[in-house]
Amino acid sequence: MTYKYLEKINFPSDLRKFNISELKNISEELRKKTIETVSKTGGHLGAGLGVIELTVAIHYVFNTPRDRLIWDVGHQAYPHKILTGRKNKIETLRQKDGLYGFVRRSESEYDPFGTAHSSTSISAGLGMKVAKDINNDDANIICVIGDGALSAGLAYEALNNAGVLNKRLIVILNDNEMSIDRPVGAMSSYLTKLLSSKQYSSIRSMIKNISKRLPKKFSKTLYRAEEYSKGLVSGGTLFEELGFYYLGPIDGHNLDSLLPVLENIKKNNIDKPIFLHCITKKGKGYTPAEESEDKFHGVNKFDLKTGESISISNKKTYSEIFGETLSKFADNDEKVLAITAAMTSGTGLNIFNKNHKEKLFDVGIAEQHAVTMSAGLATEGFKPFVAIYSTFLQRAYDQIVHDVAIQKLPVRFAIDRAGKVGADGPTHAGSFDIAFLSTLPNFILMAPSNQNELIRMMHTSLLINDRPSAFRYPRGTGIFYENNIKDKDPLEIGKGKIINEGNDIAILNLGTRIQSCFEAAKILNQYNINPTIADARFAKPIDTKLIDLLLDNHKFVLTIEEGSSGGFGSTVLNYIHNIRIKPTVCNVKNLFFPDKFIEHQSPEQQYIEIGMDSDSIAKKILNIFDNKLINIQHFSKKK
Template sequence: MEEYIPKAGPLLSKIQGPDDLKKLKPEQLQDVCDELREFIIDSVSVHGGHFGASLGVIELTVALHYTYNTPSDRIVWDVGHQAYGHKILTGRRDQFHTNRKYGGVSGFPKRSESEYDAFGVGHSSTSISAALGMAVAGDLNETDQKMVAVIGDGAMTGGMAFEALNNAGAMNSDILVILNDNNMSIDPNVGALKEYLADITTSKTFNKMRDEIYDLLGHFKSAGEKMRKVASRLEKAVTAAITPGALFQALGFKYYGPVDGHNVETLRRHLEDLRTVSGPKLLHIVTVKGKGFAPAEREQTKWHAQSSPFDKITGKSLAAPAPKKSQPQKYQDVFGDALVELAEMNENIVAITPAMPSGSSLWPMMNRFPERAFDVGIAEQHAVTFAAGLAAEGKKAFAALYSTFLQRAYDQVIHDVAIQKLPVVFCIDRAGLVGADGPTHHGLYDVSYLRAVPNMIVSSPMDEQNLRDMMYTASEYDEAAWAIRYPRGRATGMDVRKEFQKTPIGKGRMIREGGSVAVLSFGPIGKYVIEAADVMSEEGISIGHYDMRYAKPLDTELIDKVLAGYDYIITLEDGARLGGFGSAVAEYVAEQGVAVPVKIMGVPDRIVEHGTQRELHEEVGIGPAGIVQEVKKLLGIEIA
């Protein structure tokens, strides 16, 4: 079947880059916006991808590339969910149908993909720091480049954003921060900043005053220098009194806004003015996530991203009906349901997530026990130390974070949890290769960096029953912190025992006995060993398989039995090969002085791009085919 490639409208089809956009008249820009929005809807409705955030910044994207001299001027997009329009306007329109597919265009800005992608992003709250660094470099190089950071109000809750604002205001570098205020990150925003912004953007008094001041300043432009200074002071005084500008001005920024983020002419006019204003400045725009696609405007969390085809008018799914046999639960949902059951049994259980209640399936807990479940916003460092504080007062804190985001709180894991021996349970979602989100979201390093931390158990269940039982055991264990990692995607679909049972800490299990090769797997990737073993058994090759469950503490008793009964050991994990589970096994075997070779199979020491999980597992050699190949190599069997 021929791959569907969306067609661009008459204006968009002629735009191969910002220089072509600049050839248009200002009154044509709204038509470009309409065509760009339609092109994204058309493409995502067939091929999938992040959705709502990009639709919300179409007018801003067009105005930025029309006004600024990119790529010489730098635009840094925070997170990158917003950057589809940017990619399409900067020479990637004809390749956009490959977005997030194996070997195709990345779903996020990526420096190696285009000179227009000034900075690679995937995690939030980084744009201001990066743009400030670029601005200072421009000062040192004596260039006249302009630096723009586009940050959502959800990302602004991250502590790093405030650190950067504080530094930028003090340094007085020429930087423009655009605050895209839509009251949404992936889930609805939380926290005091959200309330602060919402109060002012809905204030009729302020909006009327803002318009009058802007008109007044326009008249004063033709007046003398003294009158212009008076007008400027008047603007600052009123802004400081009744707008969020008080906060940003205190940090050293000139504040402008709020401005309608869906009026491209207004945005163009403001951006042209701001190009001439030196120093740190912040433009506050108000937008609607999913703008222009009614279903996405109504259900913004649902339409943050879509993976299956849908009708681009109604939003109705066009995916083939699921087979009558129900699909297995996702691992995140197994976690979410089990947490509620455990919380019903233990009133001390509390739950924390940094802005990912949907992605981490914490909504069941939030709905059932709203007073015991906390979304702290995009603030992973705070989330971990907040959990530590709860644990210090006797609460059993379950902190649900994506593996890639837990990296951002590594110091807190060590300093605030491990050193104090607080029994926080880290439920690490999206562990391993995650698929289409690519290298910024792969959860590859948690085993390696957590193994080095004292007072930390590092575990990974092979199936949903193991996950439930590990969570139960961790809920009643107070001697150390406990990390439970599980991947993105669906579990095995096995029949799950309703009752919880304690699992022995640091103990694995034998799945099957075999000949001279034993495979020690860690986590759900053990399913590939079962698949590979079935293939090899048809060729008369028998292998042993052991589900180890724990990278720390290791089941050394079980490893000793393997060493006594097999000639070769292969370790398998969906994580970094360096310093991970396989390294732990190899270290132990080396200490024992046993001459049994250990082949470590994991993700190699390189950046792995995007694709489906299965495609990426096969690429790095840890899929079933890779296991078969390694076994045959060890046994000296010729590989066809």
């Protein structure tokens, strides 16, 4: 595709050379470029399409990068990347050595704050504003936050604080009436009420008409009109009560209203935080996105003409197995409830929702609340399954410790996206949950080695009524053995199992790296080594009998886990060094994630980098066991 305008724009300074009348065409090209890019790379599309005009208008009016622009979550920032020096790299998005799928400081001076987990922008922006004031620097700080992200406690803490600090922070609400799914909560209804007020449309048309008459300079007349509109609409808004100067709602796709309003904000010396409410449409301008239920929030590569996904696999994902199994539980047990923090489809709970709508609680992007609410449900005898991605569960750590573990409440944690997640990179990797959960008294933590095991762990969890339990499982598909008669059998708590009985060397694996262990064993067989392979199943409590057996019958034991240090391997070592009475002659090593954040690339590439692919595991064992370097290059598959 050819891009007449975009070809001439590498940075916002180039954009600012164009006339206002050309910005519409530029926006259209930017929209096309974004769609074309994501059709090839996959990633987040709907959110970016919803902020095309906002992106153009903000960079046109404000003096970025001196003025700081913070995109909340950062999944909508692809058009921003195109306009800020990364146009020629945009098709490397989310690939090894390519651009990041969210916002990160190291990528560009136009990215003043790294984002990916939601609802951080106002806090970070306020910090910047305070710093600027101390330095007598009058740069503007602009935070763009979605209505979904506005459901998180962190955002309210920041709004609350901004009101009292009385700093000239600019918060733009990108209200598209969507989170990943439909947004939930009283704030969402409140915003809808603001929109449906009669004034909205009349003010919008008024601003439009006025600005039509004033194409060049945004004169005082417009300012007065806007003041008037402010008085009409915002009389008693929550945002005003919080100490903000509230403006809007305005149409976030209409440059004729967007530009003068932003210009006014910039020129005005309002000495208090400003809240501009923009109405946008997720997926705007691409029919398949607009028509789809999730507005193409996150997509695989797709056919540009039809919007059809170029699907990667039709095998069931772990999330789907979770959703299906929980739904079956709820068929037979009225105490089973599901809780999600704005991730109904991501966690597979859309499947649960089909039959048990009334038993599913989407609490918004509010992981802390999700956990404590689940604790409350458990006190009343319910069986809450709270499904949260490992990375987002980090937000709820105090709730897990204080509200759940100390009170020994039987909350069931379904920890999705455990381990490396690939293209979403370090901000989304599920690296730390084993470490932060397995140190907690009263906790039971399981990790399935295949999808049947996930089902069994869920059955186990269902039966644990006297303390919290958790099961962590990876993104994507996995091994599923059809008609496995043991699927419904709960596990004995703290019991692992030996899968392959070998000699000399044992691998004690926790989680889905078991497949790589099997592959590694094939390589080791070529060296006449037949390793024992054991599935630990439990990170807490660990199976000390199994560990004793491995230690007593092997020269070398290697533990493997898809997580950081301080997790399963550490617990095993703690047992060996501090609890086990018998002296240990066996050489024990642990394989876990290295002490660095692993960059975005495919999960396979990530596991190679970490040294947890089959070749690396075999090599590690051979090196340690034989204490010499053995070249096993010839076994490596081409990757």
